[in-house]
Amino acid sequence: MASEHGEEVKVLGKWSSPFSNRVVLSLKLKGVAYKYSEEDFANKSDDLLKYNPIHKKVPVLIHKGNPLPESLVIVEYIDDTWTNNPLLPQDPYERALARFWSKTLDDKILPALWNACWSDEKGRDKAVEEALEALKILQEALKDKRFFGGETIGLVDIAANFIGYWVAILQEIAGLELLTIEKFPKLYKWSQEFVNHPVIKESLPPRDKLFAFFKASASK
Known part of the structure; x- marks a missing residue:
């Protein structure tokens, strides 16, 4: 499933994490299609180690092959990339x-x-x-x-x-x-x-x- 920009959007997350959930909420509010990959912290995936080698934590957003960690940073990126239903004020x-x-x-x-x-x-x-x-x-x-x-x-x-x-x-x-x-x-x-x-x-x-x-x- 691809995003409206025609590029794949992927989320590495943990179902119980409010920080992962922030990313999911933002993408859903924007109507952006994405692939979700559930992480097991006892056995971290190759993707997580590759895309967030410093902190090895979720969430990670991967868009156009570029990884981005930290939930609030990701939410702002989503808002800047898909401009419908803005999450931040214009002022x-x-x-x-x-x-x-x-x-x-x-x-x-x-x-x-x-x-x-x-x-x-x-x-x-x-x-x-x-x-x-x-x-x-x-x-x-x-x-x-x-x-x-x-x-x-x-x-x-x-x-x-x-x-x-x-x-x-x-x-x-x-x-x-x-x-x-x-x-x-x-x-x-x-x-x-x-x-x-x-x-x-x-x-x-x-x-x-x-x-x-x-x-x-x-x-x-």
């Missing part, structure tokens, strides 16, 4: 803000939530406090918009896919209440809008499969 200031929030998600917000869900009892209170503070910051950035991208899903929404979908599963396994309608009504409403968007809904990994995967990881 330079708004574009810069979208990049800022995407980077803040990866550098600050996602790690805080991940740590809260996986921390041991000793460090849990502090980790939960940091996670709640991170969600508060994100909710303030959303303001009263439907999506971070306004009326349509954009770069920041895709970057926040972990918040929209993965967090509900992880907090249930950990027995925590982080993102709830009571604590963060606007952000919770956004998460429901996000996961129920027709394109997003069909492109997220199955909830029961993801729950079982992380439940098994938690019990190790």
